Structure formats: structure tokens, C-alpha cells
Amino acid sequence: MIYSKKIYLECEEDIIISSAINIPLKGTANSFQIWYTGNYTTSVIRTPNIAYHLIKWTNKPVEVARLEINSAHLIRVDQPHSAQSNSVEDRWVFTMRFCGNPNFEDLITHNEITNS
DSSP: SSTTTTTTTOOEEEEEEOEEEEEEEOOOOOOOOEEEEEEEEEEEEEEESEEEEEEEEOOEEEEEEEOSSSSSSEEOSSSOEEEEEEEESSOOEEEEOOOOOOHHHHHHHHHHHOOO
């Protein structure tokens, strides 16, 4: 059962991307990144321009966190998530991924060490 095609995992081919930095450029007021939990499986979908993991939920997904992307954020993208745009204008966000695909916890720990 698929509850929402807009809930996804970031990937490059078969590799799930762990973390990214999202930098809002335009139209991000009242726009959110939303994370979900629940039981699911995934399958890789490939189009000419992108590959992504389609989530097939075995139960209804539950929202666990919501963040307004109104400034640059380090975000976790290896968990089911979606983006909710406002209804006024297009949302433009620059997304940066990391070489070597470090996990979210390592990036947080590295940041805490270098800033202490």
C-alpha cells in the first residue's frame, strides 16, 4: 500500500543519502520539511533525470517532526520525509550533499567538536 508518493528517501542510484544541507532561496515562508515513521519497504525508481526510493508503507505513516526551512539547515534525508510548500509561490531550495555520504550523527558530532 502506498500512502503518499511525496514521502521519499534521498538516493543516488541504490545508495540512500544520509544528510544534506538545504539553503532556502525563494518562496520558503510557511514551507516545511516533514519526517515520518512507520513500517515500510522501498524499491528504486529510475527516470531519465533522477533515481529515488519509492516507499511502500505497510501501515499508515506517522509524522514525527516538522521544520520550517527558512534558513540553512543540516537535515537528515535517510528517513522518510516530504517537503510541503506554501500555496503562494514556487519554493526554491539549494540542496548540498556531502562527499563520502557521512551519516547525520557523524556530522553533528564533528560540528560539536570543531565548535567547542
